[in-house]
Amino acid sequence: MWKNLGERTVYSNPWLRVNLADVELPDGRHLDHYLIRQRPVALATAVNARGEVLLLWRHRFITDSWGWEIAAGVVEDGESLEAAAAREMLEETGWRPAGALRHLLTVEPSNGLSDARHHVYWSEGAEYMGHPEDDFESSRREWVPLKDVPELVAAGQVRAANTAAALMLLHVMHH
Secondary structure (H helix, E strand, C coil): CCEEEEEEEEEECCCEEEEEEEEECCCCCEEEEEEEEECCEEEEEEECCCCEEEEEEEEECCCCEEEEECEEEECCCCCCHHHHHHHHHHHHHCEEECCCCEEEEEECCCCCCECCCEEEEEEECEEECCCCCCHHHCCEEEEEEHHHHHHHHHCCCCCCHHHHHHHHHHHHHCC
16 A cells, blocks of 8 residues: 655645655655645536436647536535535526536546546536626537437547546436
């Protein structure tokens, strides 16, 4: 088992810390290992009575790619995961979850480099509240048929691992 014998921060900002860890390998050797410490992320979507899921079509400049994603954001200090998920869904889509959000899954998108945990929630239905406050997050917001999810993932139209995992699970649950 790898053992973290201690780490020091080499860079920090409000969203992440880059640390350098002294790691002991099972054979006793040591290595320096960089890691990223991040705040939790909450995601939320809804599935409507027609079997469609609420998604964002957005561009990610880092990878220069377009794809479908679930509304997501960092959990603020003192905020519950569920409250953060509902807030992000409303801010990014203009839709508010109908009733209580349900936890779908938690994923670690890059656990060889980061301690990030993404907590995905969903609701049965949503209520349209108006144009999204954070409309710059996506070029459009649409209800996409869950039956199309496997093909969208296979075609590379769902690139974010957290969204792909969540959509595949919702697809299985609703078919």
